Amino acid sequence: MRVATVEEPDGTIRCGVVDGETLWRLPAGTTVLDLLRTGTLSAAQADANDPVPLEGRRLLPPVEAPSVRDFIAFEEHVEGIAGAIDEAWYAAPTFYFTNPYALVGANDDVAVPPGCARLDFELEVAAVIGTAGSELSPEQARDHIAGYTILNDWSARDLQFREMAVRLGPCKGKDFATTLGPVLVTADELEPYRDDNGxxxxxxxxxxxxxxxxxxxxxxxxxxxxxxxxxxxxxxxxRPGDVLGSGTCGNGGCLAELWGRGRDDLPPLKPGDVVEMTVEGIGTIRNTVVAGRDPHPIRPARSRPRTRPAGAPA
Incomplete structure (x- = not known):
């Protein structure tokens, strides 16, 4: 089953089941997050009885995610970005939290974030949690995945690398836009693609x-x-609706990987560029980069004051 959330021409938000170019709408007021939280996503097809053309409706992120974790699970990507891979990477699948309020739809414009001169994309797939769970084994975890969607982790590389030099982040280098879409494909539909290694x-x-x-x-x-x-x-x-990104794939899943491999013929993204991502079994997202705003200036840090409260140790 393929589930979408759309903005109607009148501005209302609806969700439904996608069948080709038709959206079979669920009752007004229903959200994909509600379906996940109540465990009724599997019954959505039976309740979707209001067909309308998908064309002419703006695709929103298929689920309003309470949280977004983004992993870094492709070795080839890490090699391109970092050169030699630290042994710590192999020990556990590392992730960071990104901004769930900055999710954008499959065909939305994406503005260059303030102060960014090196905008990049990241081609990923994300799993969406369907059932809450803690201290899960990998075998148990499979039953907690509701489905999958495409994720583009837009990255302001110059902001990101400055932040990470402070041993925090990425922060403003990441939280301005993350594309999610075009649909949520339920896990059972992708099982035929599973290989012998799982x-x-x-x-x-x-x-x-x-x-x-x-x-x-x-x-x-x-x-x-x-x-x-x-x-x-x-x-x-x-918890239901949580999004977990795979991290950027290898072999050119982002510009920074190729820059790290010596490709100097690929400039950062600029206004007017169209970034299109396709994942087999899921679909295609297509976003156009547009100009952003100039940042409001913030002063550099001042030197640490040397004053102390009266009686404090020197």
């Missing part, structure tokens, strides 16, 4: 202005999604 073997491609930049297989992840979910659930609870 990975989903989905073809992934990304192009800029019609020229292919990168392609890979999702099955080149170093950990399957079940491991990512199990790790995320350690000491906490993953």
């Amino acid at each position: 990975f989903l073997s989905l073809g992934m491609t990304v192009s800029v202005n019609g020229a292919e930049i990168g392609s890979d297989l999702l099955s080149n992840m170093s950990w399957p999604f079940e491991d990512l979910v199990a790790y995320a659930s350690r000491g906490t609870t993953v």
Whole structure:
């Protein structure tokens, strides 16, 4: 089953089941997050009885995610970005939290964030949690995944690398836009793509202005999604609607990887560029970069004051 959330021409938000070019709408007021939280997503097809054309409706992120974790699970990507890979990367599937309020739809424009001169894309797939769980084993985790969607982790590389030099972040280098879409494909629909090692073997491609930049297989992840979910659930609870990104694929899944491999013919993204990503079994997202705003200036840090409260140790 393929589930979408759309903005109607009159501005209202509806969700429904996608069948070709038709959206079978669910009753008004229903959200995909509600379906996940109540465990009724599997029954959505039976309740979707209001067909309308999908064309002419703006695709929104398929689920209003309470949280977004983004992993870094492709070894080839890490090699391109960092050169030599630290042994710590192999020990566990690392992630960071990104901004759930900055999710954008499959065909939305994406503004260059303030102060950014090196805008980049990241081609990923994300799992969406359907059932809450904590301290899950990888075997248990599979049953907690409701489905999958495409994720583009837009990255302001100059802001990101400055922030990470402070041993925090990425922060403003990441939280301005994350594309999610075009639909949520339920996990059962992608089971035929599972290989003998338990990975989903989905073809992934990304192009800029019609020229292919990168392609890979999702099955080149170093950990399957079940491991990512199990790790995320350690000491906490993953909840319905939580999004877990795979991290950027290899072989040109982002510009920074190719820059790290010596490609100097690929400039950062600029207004007017169209970034298109396609993942086998899921669909295509296509976003146009537009101009952003200039940042309001913030002064550099002042030197630490040397004053102390009266009686404080020197």
